[in-house]
Amino acid sequence: MSYRSKKRWAISSGEALTRRRIYLLPNKSGIIFIITCVLMIGFGLNYENNLVLFIALFALSVLITSVYYSYENLRGLSISYRESPNNIYAGESIYIPLYLNNADSRHNVRELHLMTGEGPDIFIENTPAGHNSQLTCSCPRRGYFEIPVIKIESLYPLGLIRGFSYCSFDEMVLVYPKPVSCEYMLQKEAGVPVSKNDGIRSTNTHGNDEISGLKKYTPGDSVNLIDWKQLALGRGLMVKDFSADDAMDMYLTENSIKSSEFEEQISMLTYAVTDLTRRNIQFGFKFREIYISPGFGHEHQQRILKQLALYNNSSI
Template identity: 25%
Template sequence: MVSRLLARWFAKRAPKSDSATLNLRNVYIFFSREGALFAVLLMITFIAGVNYGNNLVLGLFFYLVSVWLISFHLTFAHVSGLQVELLEVTTAEAGAAVWVTLQVRSESRQPRRQLSFSFEQAISDKAKSRKHDAQNPPNHNGETTVWLPSLTDQQIIRLPVLTDKRGQLELPRLKISSVYPLGIMRAWSYVYFARSAWVYPKPLAFDWQTHYIAADKDEMPVGAHYSQYTQGQDDFERLDSYIEGESLARISWAHVARGQGMLTKHFADPIGVEQMLDYADMPAAHHEQKLAQLAYGALILGKLGTPFQMRLPNDNAAPEAVTFGQGEAFAQACLLRLAKVP
């Protein structure tokens, strides 16, 4: 209950935005775990100095208080004034990590030291059991931390956010903290980003997909046709006016003999077969499994460079989304459409 109230209070003081500047309003500071022992030491020296009237013990107490005050100021200064901007959020399949690219900037002349960046998120036990980045392993709360030993001007960092289901993913709050220089105090701040991530279904392999990979013309499925061509030697494509410098072997001498002028013959080879990935044709019985099979087909056809089209159940309301394309970039666009399917 207390943690929920604190989370709401922190969120009110830091509105959602893709860029934020840390200042007095959203930077907090308190004793670290090690600093709690230091606070106990302050109490013991003060009580002992007062009870026994020992000026040396009281002098030690005031010295430790001065160290604490200096540490308080320096730790707060290393976090306050930082500027954080969200640059990019990748898409990922369900169960994998979405990577968030951030730009961290400091306008201070003095370097900021020992800064840590991590996304705080609650993850399931299944997600915790998966393998993660070996260089930045997650802790028991599901955080993956990136450390910056020193920051002078600006730096680009990438942080993972774990996923477990398809759809829109609201980015968890970003925690920025530092315990420099003595580790007595911990200064931290939370950044809430407005942008969301999209998670597409985990690809599900199926045998029916083999009908979409035609190696030659005889294996082409019904309804598929060559739609893209490149300059070649096999199929006649068109006649164009002769341009000086072109090979004489390509001139149509029959047209020259008939007095129709010099024309150049152009040939083309087919390079792609248009395929249709239709939601209704997927062999799975459940909605999410059908989407997962469409994701598998899109990735395969994207790697092969085969032109294809993806038809989803909600495409009747947005027919402009059903277009032909090819390559991995078009496949990623199709995966984004799958992530947005209700």
């Protein structure tokens, strides 16, 4: 069944399963069981064997009863999407938090399977009302990740009837670009308009780096900032330092890294943004049409990474 077909027959997040959305079909074992019963009935009628007829009819009555219990097992079940996970990068696994509830708090759903086809399935032997769980999916690409349709399935009580349904979600998860470790150099951008509003702006300026002094090298400083002349003079490892005013105008740009491949540039800039935020360094950001004024901190990082995650090369 295609994704669109599944979504058409699926319940929405938080919606309870009803008879219109619970589907009951015999599985492979159930089909063999039915065929065996039919053969036994034919044998009993042909040879007028009442014992065989009784066993066959009793077995069919058990099968019909299991259909009812399979329906009752899923009736009233609802699955809701919990808060969105943060800081998901392309190439990582995303853990989708789910909340399973039932209209009847005294009813437990038994032998429940949750699956998406994009990660390992979950088997919950006994699901009480208010149960928390999570599914795992892979995120190969940056951008918005659409949560796949979840298939809900149970073989309770006898493993002969497969009760199943589908649940879809409207929520999207933002996936940041995959960071690639690299060396980078902040740029002193001349002529960049300073604005309090972060956004996308076209610019054709070129940067050059200016320093206001030197400071002793500390682990974590970029290798590109090392003043090799000072090292040659025997003064130890010194790195270029920028004054507070200069730091206000320092930008991370595509000239800050050494790469000409588009997706690799995105990944390297993601690493640089994360590293600068970890070191609590104030910086601005410029990449093609993207312009974000200088700032620092986690919110500044998220604004930049969101722009990079959603940036489309085909629009250039």
